[in-house]
Amino acid sequence: MIETSDIFNLLHNAVESKNIGKKISQAQMAKHLGVSMRTYQDWRLGNSKPQAALAICQLLCELDEDDILFVIKKMKKLIGDSK
Incomplete structure (x- = not known):
């Protein structure tokens, strides 16, 4: 693990x-x-x-590559919008 x-x-x-x-x-x-x-x-x-980090990574591992990229791009946009 x-x-x-x-x-x-x-x-x-x-x-x-x-x-x-x-x-x-x-x-x-x-x-x-x-x-x-x-x-x-x-x-x-x-x-x-940090348990949240491990939980996030475990969830990402449940997705295929295209879905991971989609999620990361959305997160990147949300992080960029909050700055």
Whole structure:
């Protein structure tokens, strides 16, 4: 079974890859997510396991790729509209 720390590490690495391999510090990522660096570190190390993150990932895994893209695009729009 995948752990939430695995999910955060995969996503962190994916965001770095999107930035053409430019490293993103945990402090930068935490600030971007609106959490403390300590909280983000705990998520990546598995010391803290936000249950919502795991539930969201489990729901996404129930969908096929097209549906996942649809949901992510909608989320992206909602997040963009709230800024």
